[in-house]
Amino acid sequence: MQASTMTRLIGIDPGLRFTGFGVIDVHNHTMRYVASGVIKVAGEALPERLRSLIDGIHEVIETYHPHESVIEKVFVNVNPQSTLLLGQARGAAISALVLKDLPVHEYTALQLKKAVVGHGKAKKEQVQEMVARLLGLPRAPQADAADALAAAICHAQNRVQLAMLGEKGALVGLGTKGMRIKNGRLVSL
Amino acid sequence: MQASTMTRLIGIDPGLRFTGFGVIDVHNHTMRYVASGVIKVAGEALPERLRSLIDGIHEVIETYHPHESVIEKVFVNVNPQSTLLLGQARGAAISALVLKDLPVHEYTALQLKKAVVGHGKAKKEQVQEMVARLLGLPRAPQADAADALAAAICHAQNRVQLAMLGEKGALVGLGTKGMRIKNGRLVSL
Numbered sequence: 332m333q334a335s336t337m338t339r340l341i342g343i344d345p346g347l348r349f350t351g352f353g354v355i356d357v358h359n360h361t362m363r364y365v366a367s368g369v370i371k372v373a374g375e376a377l378p379e380r381l382r383s384l385i386d387g388i389h390e391v392i393e394t395y396h397p398h399e400s401v402i403e404k405v406f407v408n409v410n411p412q413s414t415l416l417l418g419q420a421r422g423a424a425i426s427a428l429v430l431k432d433l434p435v436h437e438y439t440a441l442q443l444k445k446a447v448v449g450h451g452k453a454k455k456e457q458v459q460e461m462v463a464r465l466l467g468l469p470r471a472p473q474a475d476a477a478d479a480l481a482a483a484i485c486h487a488q489n490r491v492q493l494a495m496l497g498e499k500g501a502l503v504g505l506g507t508k509g510m511r512i513k514n515g516r517l518v519s520l
Numbered sequence: 521m522q523a524s525t526m527t528r529l530i531g532i533d534p535g536l537r538f539t540g541f542g543v544i545d546v547h548n549h550t551m552r553y554v555a556s557g558v559i560k561v562a563g564e565a566l567p568e569r570l571r572s573l574i575d576g577i578h579e580v581i582e583t584y585h586p587h588e589s590v591i592e593k594v595f596v597n598v599n600p601q602s603t604l605l606l607g608q609a610r611g612a613a614i615s616a617l618v619l620k621d622l623p624v625h626e627y628t629a630l631q632l633k634k635a636v637v638g639h640g641k642a643k644k645e646q647v648q649e650m651v652a653r654l655l656g657l658p659r660a661p662q663a664d665a666a667d668a669l670a671a672a673i674c675h676a677q678n679r680v681q682l683a684m685l686g687e688k689g690a691l692v693g694l695g696t697k698g699m700r701i702k703n704g705r706l707v708s709l
């Protein structure tokens with residue numbers, strides 16, 4: 332038997348100019364949209380901007396009280412300076428999450444796209460459109476908010492998969508094929 | 521007249537394995553060593569490690585109550601993956617400082633070396649040795665602790681310079697030539 336508890340997830344898409352966030356509830360195999368948006372990072376110097384980013388994330392956490400958090404694993408950019416800036420933003424975002432005692436789950440962009448669109452080569456617009464469809468939103472969320480919601484959806488899917496593995500006590504037939512989402516429900520392939 | 525207040529500075533040399541810290545007091549043109557050491561970062565996954573890094577910095581701040589903080593500006597590494605990891609560590613370290621409401625001052629490695637050794641091509645050992653001499657320590661501090669102390673010394677030097685500019689009300693004859701440190705005292709060239 333699977334526990335029938337609700338888990339609230341917050342996804343974060345960190346950036347030094349705009350940081351996306353998305354909050355969803357997961358109850359058994361069902362996902363429900365709670366909120367999403369973009370934190371506009373204020374300030375000039377880096378320390379100021381990181382403080383603004385942390386304060387923004389803390390405000391969202393204090394408003395929605397999520398139980399777990401999800402953030403995209405980043406890879407090195409073609410531009411090394413961008414890699415450094417993104418690294419610092421991501422370091423501050425993870426700091427904001429762990430300082431509120433939230434577990435932090437990390438997924439690659441490939442895993443996020445596969446979870447939401449079904450393949451790893453999806454474009455930004457496809458992610459936005461699929462996030463809207465999966466969560467039953469009237470229109471596509473802004474790009475950073477959509478990426479944050481995609482991170483939360485990816486972890487929701489992974490949690491259900493792990494729970495099923497736990498029930499069956501074996502890895503056979505799962506993991507490689509994975510789950511798909513239909514009408515906001517997670518179903519195995 | 522220059523205000524005769526004591527300012528306590530904390531320098532931080534961030535890293536995902538070891539993070540150096542150094543605390544000094546600056547009173548008029550005199551520096552006094554307070555403490556230095558290395559935070560050994562614990563944990564496996566990145567979020568855990570960043571939490572450990574932040575907790576370590578907060579412990580040092582709560583012990584020594586510095587007024588201002590100093591951290592080295594980093595540049596992109598030859599290895600992009602190292603750049604990303606260092607960026608995340610630096611983002612978390614700056615987060616730890618701003619969350620304690622400390623002003624954060626940033627200097628490049630070149631500025632730190634010039635301040636401590638007198639030229640920008642100094643090697644690690646020279647920095648360690650000069651930090652020990654400038655602060656009257658019985659022996660050279662560990663490399664990460666020495667870099668953190670060098671950051672604090674660099675800012676101490678810069679503060680005195682700025683204060684003198686304020687007194688004189690003109691930039692003439694300062695700035696380009698700068699200050700040197702003699703027997704723990706900052707003197708203009």
